[in-house]
Amino acid sequence: KQEVTQIPAALSVPEGENLVLNCSFTDSAIYNLQWFRQDPGKGLTSLLLIQSSQREQTSGRLNASLDKSSGRSTLYIAASQPGDSATYLCAVKNTGNQFYFGTGTSLTVIP
Amino acid sequence: GAVVSQHPSRVICKSGTSVKIECRSLDFQATTMFWYRQFPKKSLMLMATSNEGSKATYEQGVEKDKFLINHASLTLSTLTVTSAHPEDSSFYICSASGLNTGELFFGEGSRLTVL
Numbered sequence: 220k221q222e223v224t225q226i227p228a229a230l231s232v233p234e235g236e237n238l239v240l241n242c243s244f245t246d247s248a249i250y251n252l253q254w255f256r257q258d259p260g261k262g263l264t265s266l267l268l269i270q271s272s273q274r275e276q277t278s279g280r281l282n283a284s285l286d287k288s289s290g291r292s293t294l295y296i297a298a299s300q301p302g303d304s305a306t307y308l309c310a311v312k313n314t315g316n317q318f319y320f321g322t323g324t325s326l327t328v329i330p
Numbered sequence: 331g332a333v334v335s336q337h338p339s340r341v342i343c344k345s346g347t348s349v350k351i352e353c354r355s356l357d358f359q360a361t362t363m364f365w366y367r368q369f370p371k372k373s374l375m376l377m378a379t380s381n382e383g384s385k386a387t388y389e390q391g392v393e394k395d396k397f398l399i400n401h402a403s404l405t406l407s408t409l410t411v412t413s414a415h416p417e418d419s420s421f422y423i424c425s426a427s428g429l430n431t432g433e434l435f436f437g438e439g440s441r442l443t444v445l
Contacts, residue, residue, distance in 0.1 A: 261438060
């Protein structure tokens with residue numbers, strides 16, 4: 220069964236710093252990998268979607284990479300802002316229709 | 331991106347009553363919808379997977395007679411919490427997939443409080 224791990228569980232950085240969030244998965248036979256953001260008491264917002272054939276995706280200050288063979292993905296956030304404070308989750312979709320979620324990284328950007 | 335709307339966002343009910351939560355995909359056909367429960371500061375717990383026109387598949391430990399899921403159309407799924415008790419108080423979130431990309435979209439979540 221696919222297992223998804225996110226490290227670190229929590230991270231605090233001063234405003235303006237660049238940071239990297241990590242996501243690892245045990246089964247490389249994935250269909251895609253998706254990064255989400257969740258604010259307290261809210262649903263999940265999709266940030267980036269990487270298909271299994273892709274290596275990276277970019278949206279604004281966010282860049283997500285995928286190394287399927289090693290079972291790893293990173294989410295890079297450039298020039299962090301207090302508004303980036305949230306919980307970030309990665310999810311892996313298998314070739315069926317199942318999604319496996321990591322436990323998330325809680326990010327705090329300190330003004 | 332595609333939009334999934336969940337309603338109501340907050341609901342308070344008395345113990346013993348039933349509550350229905352709706353999940354709608356507004357601009358795409360959601361062949362599969364998922365229902366989750368989330369406890370404070372915890373990750374998502376998948377409750378059930380529903381495919382349009384067929385019975386939902388429930389995760390182990392989730393009472394299907396307690397949490398009724400209906401996915402009657404490609405744009406609407408409902409979760410009904412029957413005979414609600416205080417321990418059913420939680421944050422319930424739906425998600426939907428159906429695009430060729432396999433992307434997953436989430437509703438805004440529903441906070442249920444059972445008195």
